Amino acid sequence: MTEHISVLLIIIPLIAAPLMVIVNNTRFSWLVSLAVTAVCTYLSFVLMTDIQGGSEVHYAMGGWAPPWGIAYLIDPLNALVTFIVCLIALTTMIFARKSVDREIEAHAAPLFYAAFLLCFLGLVGICLTGDIFNMFVFLEISSLASYALIGMGKNRRALTASFHYLILGTLGATFFLLGIGMLLAATGTLNMQDLTGLLPAIENRPLLHTAFALIVVGLALKAAIFPLHLWLPNAYTYAPSTVSIFLSATSTKVALYALIRCLYDVFSFDYMLDSWLPQALLFIGTVAVIYGSWLAIGQNEVKKMLAYSSVAQIGYIVIGIGLLSDDGLRASLLHIFNHALMKGMLFMVAGVLVYRLNSTHYQSISGMGKRMPITFGAFIIGALSLIGVPGTVGFVSKWNLAQAALAQQQWMVVVVLLVGSLMAVIYCWKLIEVLYFQPASKSRISKVEQGGDSVARMPVGMIIAMWGLALLCIFFGFNTEMTLQGAQIAVDALYSARGITP
Template sequence: MLMSLHLAVLPILLPMIGAPLAALLGRSSWAWWITLIISIGQLLCFVAMLPVVLGGQPLDYSMGGWAIPWGIAYRVDALSLFMGLLIAAIAVLTCVYAKHSLRTDVDHEKLPYAYCCMQLCVMGLLGMVLTADIFNLFVFLEISSLATYGLVSLGKDRRALLAAFRYLVTGTLGATLFLIGVGLAYTATGTLNLEDMAQKFATSPHQRTIQGAFAFIFAGLVLKIAIFPLHLWLPTVYRFAPSAVAVLLAATATKVALYVLVRCQFGLFGQAISASHYLAELLLVGGVLAMLYCSYLALKEDDFKGLLAYSSLAHLGYMLGGMGLLSAKGLSASLMQLFAHTLAKGGLFMLAGIMVLSAGTSKISQLTGLAGRSPLLFLALVICGLSLVGVPGTVGFVGKWQLLDAALTQGRFGLVLAILASSLMALAYVWKILETAYSNPQSNMQLTVKPGWLMPLSMWSLTLGCLYFGFFSQWPWQLAQHAATVLWGSS
């Protein structure tokens, strides 16, 4: 048990050693090996904690021996374990993928700094998941954001600098709003520990201050998540960032911000705010608009990365819709959809990077004959695309089916229609890619650069995950249910 307690903080401590080493040693091959070893170590920490947490016993760790709520604390419960496993697994696969990908997207002398920033980004994301202190959560939010700005700006395309600047401005505004909310919450309770703060919210006489705190935290996180219509920074970042960076951000960054919103809404502010009719309607309306409008934008997009970016925004709408149902069932469905989307979208962004490297373009209209030139790449595109649509036999179907079930249970037929309409549009834009790739088999399209074997290995790991968890979804679904039940019970 004592060893398990230390495992709760090791995913944060490991990059504190590995990131400076990667930057200071100055050799890209050493920096890659260090990053890979650190990433695997983080994943093993979460795997080792799995039996303890699923046994119903959250792990609490107090830094420096300072007792809760006075010191900085870390807690691993079902939800943080669910997210931590997902982030750590994606970090390992992204690192494997980056070995060859970053070499083509980033200048050679900058590669050690790229791996350093990658470790810091993952450390910040895992810190947000594990911390039990709201100010510490803000600190990790900033660590992750600053590392991400650096990663995006390292791209050889000059437009990456503009994308990084837009991200910085929007991210800074979101972080400022979040910090104001933290200050108001501290004013109302006199504590920063999440569990202690949640208990004091229920008896605090400063209810208006608490409502203001939630409003600022909610607004800040909405900017970080890129919820429609505050999404304009995200497509440019995904389009012009190095391919490995786009994979990491698409699969983890917005999902962690959504996790923080779930944690704050249901676990921190409690029933008085989380069960608000107005908040529920805001989440549902925002989710429906994101599903429909962003799917429409994806349908019009000719750039593959741009299409995937708008598709990601649409799928965030599914998760918001599940949260807006204000039930353990809806929350479980949102978490399952988050898991499904991470696998499919991570695989598709990896595939997009391979296509850009091999064909020299990300324009869908220029990919004619891809299926004939690279049938395995085409097959991966089919599998991940069908998971994105939600076809039975893929993990995407499990997430959407549970969300439809939760919506029908509450008679939310508008949400049901929006999910179905968005899924049809997803089928249309996936079909557009497939049709172009399969058409004109006599095309002169040439795959000039071979991606090696590490990039396809990472891509196929996520692609096969879409199929495997489509048939054997018990583990992620049970973990999502466990996390949602605990959170809903605490709200």
């Protein structure tokens, strides 16, 4: 049964998406989306626990055996990332109902939910496939759906942000596809396992070097790795809140997974060691941490501050990959999981502000900390996680990353980790000061109906989703065995399958 779960995770949302368009009812669409993400979360958890028990799933689509057919290969690494995507999708749907009603035109809501499921299945498909061209297909499905989701916001700047993302995302996809085409020309196959065995014999050919560079740059654009991050701040800021929550927690993480998969499953470990990539990733990651944090400090809007913070947090993951060690890769996988929890929850806080106050600008929310204790209590937990305070998931990631850097005597990386955490203190404290130590100014709250329930009350679904992730940030901050063990199993499986000695 386990091997069928991998294809069910694609088929279920694929069938549900057009059904919602046909029925064309907002409440029905939300219920279906909630049910689909709940079922997929359960299936992905079953798949992950089974895979981490020592098995590996091979599924040949249509009965066509690889390398001729498309194969799904499920190991501990992609099982873990698939579960992250499904979990975030479920919590986003729990949050979404009232938020979508407020931020999306009523006639477009069913289309919104359909596009959400298409984006969701695209991200899951990227994780599950063992065929590199199929990975590109799913990458485009998720990207096209993302462009539509971002542009559906009532804010006209969402259209500009979506178009900007479309241009850069298309460039990234083009680079990735060109790299795949060169691999096909060089080897005659698109199956990742086949490529792993065939590429070492031609690793000195210029065609392979070009393919390597194109694939890395293309996926770096999709992952918003500095300095190819320019689409991210506006996309996260002006997208509808539900979209910001989901994309900030999953989209760049899946692109980073795809990069890891290509580096370890397509190109050999020795090929990476002999290339320009490790030092480049370390340099780019360290610059991203400082650059993203610096720009986050200068913002005066919650969503844009969180967006630039994501640039810095992606830098931590890139540093872990650049260390090219099992400890560094484990820290990167940990941060992929942990950052998904805390950033998804923090964008939920921003979504609550949009729902209740129709603004995330610092001037509009000044003095609101004591009036919205449920919302900003969750924000404080997320802020502590971004900083890396012990007892939160952020500390677990940064501690493991620091240990990995020290093991390789990368002292500059350790310094950057400390400086990045101190800068996170500054931009988080700047918002806390606005919330708790500045007087409230009701006149700056605009476009909210006087006496409306939305100002005084927050929907139960928003509370459950936001505090569910907030509590997970604390739970996995103390109970580190589950996430550490999951990440270590994924790293061990990846290294042993490729014959790599850590």
